Amino acid sequence: MRIIDYAITVRPQHGPPQVEKFRLATSLLDHRQAPARQLARLYHQRWEIENGFAELKNRLRGAGFILRSKTSELICQEIYALLTVYQALCALKVHAAEQGEVDPDRISFTTTVQLARLKTAGQTAASPQVLRAAQAEVVQELLNDLLPSRRDRRCQRLKKPPRNTFEAKRRDEPRPPSHVSYTLKVTRNPEHRSSPAKTL
Numbered sequence: 001m002r003i004i005d006y007a008i009t010v011r012p013q014h015g016p017p018q019v020e021k022f023r024l025a026t027s028l029l030d031h032r033q034a035p036a037r038q039l040a041r042l043y044h045q046r047w048e049i050e051n052g053f054a055e056l057k058n059r060l061r062g063a064g065f066i067l068r069s070k071t072s073e074l075i076c077q078e079i080y081a082l083l084t085v086y087q088a089l090c091a092l093k094v095h096a097a098e099q100g101e102v103d104p105d106r107i108s109f110t111t112t113v114q115l116a117r118l119k120t121a122g123q124t125a126a127s128p129q130v131l132r133a134a135q136a137e138v139v140q141e142l143l144n145d146l147l148p149s150r151r152d153r154r155c156q157r158l159k160k161p162p163r164n165t166f167e168a169k170r171r172d173e174p175r176p177p178s179h180v181s182y183t184l185k186v187t188r189n190p191e192h193r194s195s196p197a198k199t200l
Contacts (some may be wrong), residue, residue, distance in 0.1 A: 002031075008020050093112055
């Protein structure tokens with residue numbers, strides 16, 4: 001295990017500079033292959049794995065999708081098919097990014113999925129020339145719909161508090177009554193004791 005200590009200095013437009021210290025633990029032991037300064041600069045890229053999980057689990061399958069297989073062997077086969085399609089779509093994103101000389105982060109995965117579904121439906125018996133033309137068309141459409149550049153993430157990974165802080169109601173718990181009656185008693189100030197208290 002290799003431990004790298006580094007500090008990031010932030011110089012705001014107003015106020016004194018602020019220094020934040022970080023410690024990075026890595027299994028890359030060769031300092032020539034992975035210099036410490038390069039690893040420190042790549043810190044924010046580790047957040048991309050969370051986007052990859054979201055693409056694979058949510059955006060590729062679609063809302064409400066469940067595996068159709070009933071046996072463990074067929075479930076493994078179906079998951080492997082999803083992983084294969086995901087790798088193919090990622091390769092298409094990288095190809096489009098190389099053609100446009102942009103970062104692959106700026107290619108929308110959702111748009112890639114939509115275009116792939118539209119273009120592959122009628123390509124079962126297409127010739128290589130037709131497939132290359134369809135790929136070039138998809139690449140151009142992806143480059144026409146680029147995402148804005150992502151800002152670097154340098155915040156710590158902290159568990160977010162739940163939005164709803166109220167206790168969840170159990171199913172067997174009785175509901176509170178919907179009609180409630182109140183009695184309100186209004187009294188005057190102690191200086192004015194001449195009038196009796198009124199009850200509403």
